[in-house]
Amino acid sequence: xxxxxxxxxxxxxxxxxxxxxxxxxxxxxxxxxxxxxxxxxxxxxxxxxxxxxxxxxxxxxxxxxxxxxxxxxxxxxxxxxxxxxxxxxxxxxxxxxxxxxxxxxxxxxxxxxxxxxxxxxxxxx
Amino acid sequence: xxxxxxxxxxxxxxxxxxxxxxxxxxxxxxxxxxxxxxxxxxxxxxxxxxxxxxxxxxxxxxxxxxxxxxxxxxxxxxxxxxxxxxxxxxxxxxxxxxxxxxxxxxxxxxxxxxxxxxxxxxxxx
DNA sequence: AGACAATGCATGCACATGCATGTATATTGC
DNA sequence: GCAATATACATGCATGTGCATGCATTGTCT
Numbered sequence: 001x002x003x004x005x006x007x008x009x010x011x012x013x014x015x016x017x018x019x020x021x022x023x024x025x026x027x028x029x030x031x032x033x034x035x036x037x038x039x040x041x042x043x044x045x046x047x048x049x050x051x052x053x054x055x056x057x058x059x060x061x062x063x064x065x066x067x068x069x070x071x072x073x074x075x076x077x078x079x080x081x082x083x084x085x086x087x088x089x090x091x092x093x094x095x096x097x098x099x100x101x102x103x104x105x106x107x108x109x110x111x112x113x114x115x116x117x118x119x120x121x122x123x124x125x
Numbered sequence: 126x127x128x129x130x131x132x133x134x135x136x137x138x139x140x141x142x143x144x145x146x147x148x149x150x151x152x153x154x155x156x157x158x159x160x161x162x163x164x165x166x167x168x169x170x171x172x173x174x175x176x177x178x179x180x181x182x183x184x185x186x187x188x189x190x191x192x193x194x195x196x197x198x199x200x201x202x203x204x205x206x207x208x209x210x211x212x213x214x215x216x217x218x219x220x221x222x223x224x225x226x227x228x229x230x231x232x233x234x235x236x237x238x239x240x241x242x243x244x245x246x247x248x249x250x
Numbered sequence: 251a252g253a254c255a256a257t258g259c260a261t262g263c264a265c266a267t268g269c270a271t272g273t274a275t276a277t278t279g280c
Numbered sequence: 281g282c283a284a285t286a287t288a289c290a291t292g293c294a295t296g297t298g299c300a301t302g303c304a305t306t307g308t309c310t
């Protein structure tokens with residue numbers, strides 16, 4: 001009972017430490033080399049899986065681990081840097097389609113190299 | 126090569142999702158039931174492992190996954206709630222000992238029950 | 251002993267985040 | 281068709297975080 005709880009807590013501490021270590025390394029290198037935060041990379045990466053039409057913000061919220069307001073502003077930042085476009089869609093004028101641009105794909109492609117290197121170094125370290 | 130990178134990226138996405146899911150649940154329940162954030166719980170939990178003398182902040186920084194400035198303010202918050210004491214130590218007057226109070230131990234004990242419940246529910250879900 | 255670097259912690263600042271709310275559009279019930 | 285409700289996204293606000301820096305104390309070198 002108590003020992004099971006201790007085991008759970010220890011497992012959680014491990015997960016926390018692992019996440020913190022990898023996330024910090026990624027943040028540092030992605031930001032340093034490509035001016036992208038981990039969450040920005042995450043969103044951009046998710047957008048790149050879509051075809052040309054893009055993706056409703058509502059959809060993104062489910063995949064990216066962030067509140068709706070945080071996502072809204074994150075897309076704003078990416079838009080300001082020309083990495084994504086915002087398109088209001090015709091069939092539901094409340095909806096916004098976020099669509100990765102060519103510049104976005106280029107930036108992402110560079111960043112993916114860095115990400116792979118960092119993960120290879122830290123994920124199983 | 127590329128498939129290895131994809132595997133690494135997928136593993137990282139899993140870790141990210143897992144962390145986000147559990148962390149969100151913990152944050153909600155610890156905050157809701159005990160007015161403690163996950164990081165505050167973490168620090169308090171770490172402090173509880175020390176004997177009565179407490180622990181240098183410098184030591185805590187290594188265990189808690191946070192910057193030195195964030196920790197300094199976190200201890201301030203816990204101090205304001207009467208959960209920890211700050212003692213400047215005699216042998217090195219730059220150093221601060223953080224020491225959990227009885228109220229801190231009581232609050233932690235309650236919160237640990239909640240944490241165990243949440244972890245049991247979410248860690249292997 | 252005195253100058254100079256290093257260490258431990260606090261704080262100003264910029265910024266990303268979550269919550270609550272606002273605005274516009276869509277849907278439902280009558 | 282109209283009113284009420286729900287949905288999609290944006291935004292004001294409070295807060296927690298990291299970085300750079302400041303201040304006090306300690307260690308080092310000569």
